[in-house]
Amino acid sequence: MTRAAAKVRKAKVAPPAAKAKKRAAKSKPVAFVYVLGSFHKGRYISYVGWTNDVTQRLAKHNNGTGARATRGRI
Template structure:
């Protein structure tokens, strides 16, 4: 059975808002968002840029992270992205 990567990702839209989602191919999904073929929310808010992504072993784990993130207030979202990216950058 082929292993698929599952990603939770966060985009920053042109209006400064965040969009969180799930995908198995981040580059392709980002292209779709920027071409107006992604989520309805991002269609009028292009261009979007990838702020954060996290890989999970299962679709379920990635979707749970997406749901949890969406429930956070804006400040907590900013802190999550900031703390996670600073861990990665070293």
């Protein structure tokens, strides 16, 4: 092997899953959509909502300052 050949290195290619994981770590999601359901007083109630900050939305829910029922708005 010549000296020039010894300096040549193969390019390292990450597996596709590793590339996707790195991309996901760099990008921020724009929004989260959530679907909630509960059984209350003999009937099933569902709620769909969205947020761009899950931590803040959960804090609002726990403090009772979040959205109210949306029945009749659709």
